[in-house]
Amino acid sequence: MPMQHALAKSDVLDESIEHNGSGLFACPPGLGDGDDWGVQLFGP
Numbered sequence: 001m002p003m004q005h006a007l008a009k010s011d012v013l014d015e016s017i018e019h020n021g022s023g024l025f026a027c028p029p030g031l032g033d034g035d036d037w038g039v040q041l042f043g044p
Contacts, residue, residue: 026041
């Protein structure tokens with residue numbers, strides 16, 4: 001963090017930059033032999 005703060009002191013665009021982030025994760029159940037992962041994840 002100290003290095004980031006040192007860099008930010010000289011960055012004039014830093015005042016107008018806003019970080020927005022998000023994530024979406026899917027954790028399907030385990031698959032057996034011959035199972036289709038698409039059906040397990042999204043249904044029939």
